[in-house]
Amino acid sequence: MKKVIIIGAGLAGSQAAYYLQQACQVVIYTKRKRENCNSMLAQGGIAAAIDPGDTWQSHYDDTLKAGVQHNDPTATKVLVQDGITDMQALIQNGMQFDRDAAGHFEYGLEGAHARPRILHCHGDQTGKYVTLFMHQQLQQVTWREDCMVTALLKTASGCVGIQYLDPQGHLQTDTADAVVLAAGGLGRIYPLTTNDITVTGDGMALARRAGVALADMEFVQFHPTLLTIKGKCYGLISEAVRGAGGYLIDENRHRLMAAYPQQDLSPRDVVARVLTQAYQAGHQVFLSIEKIPNFETRFPQITANLDAHQVPFRENQLIPVRPGAHFMMGGVKTDTNGATSMPHLYAVGETACTGVHGANRLASNSLLECLVYGKRVAAAILAAPTTPPTPVPTPPETTTFKLPERTQLQEKAWALLGIQRSGAGLTDFLAWLQHYQYWQLPADYTAEAVEQANLCLAAEAIAQAALKRPKSLGAHARKDA
Numbered sequence: 001m002k003k004v005i006i007i008g009a010g011l012a013g014s015q016a017a018y019y020l021q022q023a024c025q026v027v028i029y030t031k032r033k034r035e036n037c038n039s040m041l042a043q044g045g046i047a048a049a050i051d052p053g054d055t056w057q058s059h060y061d062d063t064l065k066a067g068v069q070h071n072d073p074t075a076t077k078v079l080v081q082d083g084i085t086d087m088q089a090l091i092q093n094g095m096q097f098d099r100d101a102a103g104h105f106e107y108g109l110e111g112a113h114a115r116p117r118i119l120h121c122h123g124d125q126t127g128k129y130v131t132l133f134m135h136q137q138l139q140q141v142t143w144r145e146d147c148m149v150t151a152l153l154k155t156a157s158g159c160v161g162i163q164y165l166d167p168q169g170h171l172q173t174d175t176a177d178a179v180v181l182a183a184g185g186l187g188r189i190y191p192l193t194t195n196d197i198t199v200t201g202d203g204m205a206l207a208r209r210a211g212v213a214l215a216d217m218e219f220v221q222f223h224p225t226l227l228t229i230k231g232k233c234y235g236l237i238s239e240a241v242r243g244a245g246g247y248l249i250d251e252n253r254h255r256l257m258a259a260y261p262q263q264d265l266s267p268r269d270v271v272a273r274v275l276t277q278a279y280q281a282g283h284q285v286f287l288s289i290e291k292i293p294n295f296e297t298r299f300p301q302i303t304a305n306l307d308a309h310q311v312p313f314r315e316n317q318l319i320p321v322r323p324g325a326h327f328m329m330g331g332v333k334t335d336t337n338g339a340t341s342m343p344h345l346y347a348v349g350e351t352a353c354t355g356v357h358g359a360n361r362l363a364s365n366s367l368l369e370c371l372v373y374g375k376r377v378a379a380a381i382l383a384a385p386t387t388p389p390t391p392v393p394t395p396p397e398t399t400t401f402k403l404p405e406r407t408q409l410q411e412k413a414w415a416l417l418g419i420q421r422s423g424a425g426l427t428d429f430l431a432w433l434q435h436y437q438y439w440q441l442p443a444d445y446t447a448e449a450v451e452q453a454n455l456c457l458a459a460e461a462i463a464q465a466a467l468k469r470p471k472s473l474g475a476h477a478r479k480d481a
């Protein structure tokens with residue numbers, strides 16, 4: 001029986017595990033508990049053309065338009081076509097999405113979709129319910145929680161295993177026939193972000209240290225509407241709120257998106273830049289919810305978050321917002337089966353770059369990517385020939401190293417790798433990073449130090465890719481272009 005190590009238990013890792021568990025020995029590693037991941041936080045839902053009046057072609061066109069045609073056409077076609085059958089399979093397995101009184105799905109609308117096609121669960125709690133549903137299906141896997149993977153083990157034949165810190169902080173190794181990187185994105189490089197604390201670019205950093213190719217690292221999506229109080233972010237206000245009739249205004253009630261053809265449902269990069277300009281001009285930005293009937297029942301998770309932070313939205317119908325880091329379009333380069341540039345190493349979900357998101361992700365396409373490509377990675381591993389056992393190689397060398405403070409890195413990244421970039425700023429960022437050593441693993445080897453080194457490595461990859469693209473495209477905006 002093949003053994004497969006999966007790094008991460010978000011929707012991507014869980015879906016791959018689900019389709020592997022009967023035929024393989026599956027071991028899932030998670031940095032903290034299995035619920036600590038971005039998948040649990042997803043609000044809006046999952047986009048798929050499953051309504052009889054919808055077509056995959058329309059979903060495909062919307063995905064390419066939002067991605068500014070930078071998308072890989074083949075991978076995107078796979079996403080929207082397989083997405084229909086994979087969502088139907090999930091529903092047949094028992095996953096419940098919200099329906100109206102007549103039993104029809106209640107499709108949500110989000111930015112840059114031509115029609116409502118977002119399936120959601122318990123209003124704005126889709127990620128939590130779908131991830132927990134998938135975890136319940138994983139009855140034949142071995143869980144290794146509180147185990148941070150710190151390196152990939154490789155031989156001449158490819159990836160043969162991992163090195164990790166066990167819950168007691170001791171270094172261990174584990175080997176397998178295949179390793180799946182499903183370690184999520186890198187939002188925590190930035191100080192304002194919607195991302196879970198575990199999301200520190202580990203997947204990209206593990207790959208880089210092992211010499212595995214990345215792609216599209218310049219494309220970081222900044223979501224326009226994070227709940228913001230006194231300059232600090234307290235989670236996401238889903239685009240579905242604008243889909244339901246919310247609109248953006250400044251303190252003078254001037255509508256900020258009125259001049260744009262798709263107004264408040266313009267692509268995220270467009271809205272994020274308009275809001276940033278308003279901020280830079282000294283304005284405050286609010287999301288008005290006065291036109292949304294039954295806001296509290298439609299968005300129970302957002303309502304609870306607003307109450308937790310004493311936002312007086314019931315009195316003034318306003319939510320204070322500003323943009324922050326949300327999603328990584330780039331990542332570990334894969335083909336349409338999740339194969340990376342290293343044999344026996346696969347990548348899936350936000351860690352991977354299949355090319356489906358192009359220069360800017362279409363809303364609610366990432367959970368769909370986790371489902372579609374999670375299943376495809378499993379199929380590719382099942383179809384691959386079994387490899388002969390290899391001796392455990394020596395883990396990568398450690399070194400004394402010097403790291404910046406995390407807040408220092410985040411401030412620099414926000415200023416120089418953020419919503420608007422310049423060649424001079426990107427060069428400054430890379431020159432600043434040169435004062436530190438983060439390529440090799442730290443000799444003291446604490447989880448915090450490895451995480452900090454990973455953030456530096458992922459940030460360096462963003463800066464290098466952004467510098468190579470002198471013109472603005474999608475989420476990569478150059479103010480000097």
Ligand SMILES: Cc1cc2nc3c(=O)[nH]c(=O)nc-3n(C[C@H](O)[C@H](O)[C@H](O)COP(=O)(O)OP(=O)(O)OC[C@H]3O[C@@H](n4cnc5c(N)ncnc54)[C@H](O)[C@@H]3O)c2cc1C
Nearest residue numbers: 008009010012031038039044045149184349350364366367
């Ligand atoms: C607030 C919010 C709302 C969103 N809303 C939507 C939405 O409505 N629709 C949509 O399509 N997308 C949405 N997204 C994006 C979507 O949730 C993510 O892109 C998707 O869930 C990523 O899934 P994943 O499995 O790739 O990674 P994650 O769910 O982030 O899981 C990563 C896993 O990797 C593990 N891990 C990381 N590093 C290590 C390590 N070194 N060792 C061991 N384990 C490790 C973590 O423990 C975790 O288990 C949203 C994102 C956020 C943050």
